Amino acid sequence: SLQPQPLAIFGGLLIVAVLGVVDDLLQLSWATKFVFQIVASCLVIGNGIVIAKITNPFGPTLDFYPWMAIAFTLIWLVGITNAINLSDGLDGLCGGIIFIVAAVIFVNSRILAHTRPEQFTLFIFPSVVCAIVLGAVLGFLRYNFYPAKIFLGDGGALFLGFLVACMAIRSSQISATSVALLVPIIALGLPILDTTLAFLRRTVRRENPFQSDAQHIHHKIMYSGLTHPETVLVLYGF
Numbered sequence: 001s002l003q004p005q006p007l008a009i010f011g012g013l014l015i016v017a018v019l020g021v022v023d024d025l026l027q028l029s030w031a032t033k034f035v036f037q038i039v040a041s042c043l044v045i046g047n048g049i050v051i052a053k054i055t056n057p058f059g060p061t062l063d064f065y066p067w068m069a070i071a072f073t074l075i076w077l078v079g080i081t082n083a084i085n086l087s088d089g090l091d092g093l094c095g096g097i098i099f100i101v102a103a104v105i106f107v108n109s110r111i112l113a114h115t116r117p118e119q120f121t122l123f124i125f126p127s128v129v130c131a132i133v134l135g136a137v138l139g140f141l142r143y144n145f146y147p148a149k150i151f152l153g154d155g156g157a158l159f160l161g162f163l164v165a166c167m168a169i170r171s172s173q174i175s176a177t178s179v180a181l182l183v184p185i186i187a188l189g190l191p192i193l194d195t196t197l198a199f200l201r202r203t204v205r206r207e208n209p210f211q212s213d214a215q216h217i218h219h220k221i222m223y224s225g226l227t228h229p230e231t232v233l234v235l236y237g238f
Helices: 004-026 030-045 066-086 093-115 117-144 153-171 183-187 189-204 217-223 228-237
Strands: none
Touching (some): 004 153, 030 153, 066 093, 066 153, 066 189, 093 117, 093 228, 153 183, 183 189, 217 228
16 A cells, blocks of 8 residues: 555645646636645645755765755745746757656666665655656657647646656655755756746846746757757757
């Protein structure tokens, strides 16, 4: 039978999936989307999926106080969900990022399962889920790469964003109560960087930080003269 944490993740995914489909149909406000994303995140956090520390290869591990861990996990789940959604600006880009991140999380889970055999069961769930995501996204990319015939929409992008955000935590869970996050942060570097720059750019310009624009990293690369497929491949490499 499924344990409480996987059930909580599936519950959160259901909320985000419904949210995304409704948003595709009705164009919900950013505030409404944030409220439901926070509800989904709180369901996950309430079942013990919390980032307790961040490993640092160049110094001591950064340990969080309990309230800091909860706050950081909430920011992580909502932030990555929206960062992945914002990356869905070119054909094949978001799907490719998800494929790469899911592959990294899968490998991370398998390595930890091998090096920590006494905690093997902790890493079964993220390994299986990421393997499923890899197969599904690979099939999707066949029809989503430029020129795309099908699209993720908010329903797909928000769902996959929340999924990889949760799996990143579970794949780095080094004990029943401790999560040390480093590899997933690096793997998600592109959407994290792009979202951070977009937020700062719009804030400096006194614009709504949640209002979309055409100044994302992928837009700027295309403006430099690269073609659509070339831009996507460059960002895959990044």
